[in-house]
Amino acid sequence: MTGNFSVLNFTVVIILCAFTAFLSHMGMAVFHDGLRPVIPEYIEGRMKRPELGSIAFGLSVGFIASVGIAHTVATGLLNPWLLFLTTDILGIISPKKWIAPILGGIWGALTLTALGFINTVLTGLPVNFIGAMGEISNPVVSCFALFPLIAIFMQFNAKKGIISTVITFAVRILLTKFVPSLSADAMEMFVGIVLLIGFAVVQDSKLKHTGEEEENVFSVRTARIRKNIVFLMISGALIAVACNIHIFGGSEVSIYTLAKAYKSTDPATSSGLIQQAALSEFMRGLGFIPLIATTAITTGVYGVAGFTFVYCVGYLMPNPVFAAIGGAAVILLEVLLLGWVGKFLGKFPSIRDASDNIRTSMTTVMEFALIIGSINAVVKMGGYTGFFIAAMIYFINEMTGKRIMKMAIGPVAAIATGVILNLLCYVGLFVPIK
Structure with a gap:
């Protein structure tokens, strides 16, 4: 819960946001599915970084100010719309790769300490254009x-x-x-x-x-993802740990169930709710495989949470160490399967x-x-x-x-x-x- 200001919570969230901002800056992975096809436009020289930044901001700011903040305020749990959509933007607008993790880390700290103030600033203007975005x-x-x-x-x-x-x-x-x-x-x-x-x-x-x-276009794109596999596995490990320490919920289908589970004083009830949340998250992930896989193999840009199955691993693992190992392993398996899909289609x-x-x-x-x-x-x-x-x-x-x-x-x-x-x-x- 965001109200639990432990050293572990701060450390994990700050490192997670710093790292995902770095991934975004480097064009390795972003969270927003609609942003993924645009990244190659910059990488291949057809778009400038400021233009890419304006697209990232326009696509994401409404979700951040509404869905992201709303879910966190209602449940006390951080969520990917609040964290990763912002780090998408921060990473992309960063002029240097070393600045991106600094901005991301600052955002991670702010989400734990100044969420109420941020919400007031975003929505307190005479014309609430952030909300309208x-x-x-x-x-x-x-x-x-x-x-x-x-x-x-x-x-x-x-x-x-x-x-x-x-x-x-x-x-x-x-x-x-x-x-x-x-x-x-x-x-x-x-x-x-x-x-x-x-x-x-x-x-x-x-x-x-x-x-x-002929040269397999899909294999060329998936090869770029495989080249970044270590970075992607680290991202999966960090996300799974964030889920495991009861401070992060992966989506709307699980975050409210998790909030109830973490507030419950009955271990059996809490465990049952967590399993229910993991199952719901797994089914949701299945539905998004076509979108994430297709955009990945045609652009060479992956998702920071992969197919989102790392959320389920984080919920169910007994401790953060196993969560990190499981999250990294899931991303590894996903990328290997993605390469196979690319070769098959090619x-x-x-x-x-x-x-x-x-x-x-x-x-x-x-x-x-x-x-x-x-x-x-x-x-x-x-x-x-x-x-x-x-x-x-x-x-x-x-x-x-x-x-x-x-x-x-x-x-x-x-x-x-x-x-x-x-x-x-x-x-x-x-x-x-x-």
């Missing part, structure tokens, strides 16, 4: 799930794309109606990926290939060809989601006065040669709008919308 993130998850369908349209014909869209939409409607406990977005994306791979395999089966096998030329389409489709849906989310955010901040400011920032950028790339302009315009509206409030020229 959450609107940017809202369309991201649902929109990101569409990338397999866009990739199908790009690689195969429109007929297959339309058929895939109808099938995926039907699955979403049926799940929402009859199995609301499952994540419709995760299953929608899973169906899309299966259809994409299926079309590729069918196409390859009709062709005869001769000569040496045997199919059409799937290799799909890698560029997948990355392009990810970028396309992210650009769309960020623009839509940014519009929602500025309207929430200041109605159509906010819309006017943001729209003109967008069009000025367009008319002057896109000095800020499309992926970044939405969040940048939303942030600038929030600042301008607050300044107008302070000089009496704008009345905040209630």
Whole structure:
């Protein structure tokens, strides 16, 4: 619990945040799934670090200020939205790799000592633009799930794309109606990926290939992840320890159950609740495997918590030492399996060809989601006065040669709008919308 200010708690959280900020800066791993496809744009020289930082901020700040802080205040447990989304940002905006862990460590200390003050600062402005920034993130998850369908349209014909869209939409409607406990977005994306791979395999089966096998794009990407495996294992070990010392909850499906378990005075009840939380977390992790695996093997950037099974290990291990060993082992196994998946997919030329389409489709849906989310955010901040400011920032950028790339302009315009509206409030020229 965050109220238990032990030396161990401080040490683990500070080191964990410092290390994940370093991973983010180096482009080895980030927590936000929507950010992962953008990292190669910077690594390969097509984007500058400030632009990447603005995207990271726009994608994450709403979750940090709302979901991250809310879950921690309600349960007394830290969570990945509060810690890792922030270290994503801090690592990316850090100009030097040695500065990233310092900023991350400071954030870890702040979460344990000044959470209430941070919440007041973030939400106490006349125009609560930080809270409104959450609107940017809202369309991201649902929109990101569409990338397999866009990739199908790009690689195969429109007929297959339309058929895939109808099938995926039907699955979403049926799940929402009859199995609301499952994540419709995760299953929608899973169906899309299966259809994409299926079309590729069918196409390859009709062709005869001769000569040496072409370079496996997926293997190249997974090789980058394997190169960083020691760093990723350390991250998994630290996260598992944080879970084990009763200060961290991995997601919304387990954090409230864990809070009850840690407050219980009956050992049997507490143990049962922890096992229940671990099972719920495991089932949630299964649902996110397609998203994390696909973004990893097509970008070469992993998740700081891998497939999130390290949370379960941390909950169930008898002490921090075993938790660290288990967390590192889980990440090792995941990365090895990821390499196998990459090699398997690389045997199919059409799937290799799909890698560029997948990355392009990810970028396309992210650009769309960020623009839509940014519009929602500025309207929430200041109605159509906010819309006017943001729209003109967008069009000025367009008319002057896109000095800020499309992926970044939405969040940048939303942030600038929030600042301008607050300044107008302070000089009496704008009345905040209630």
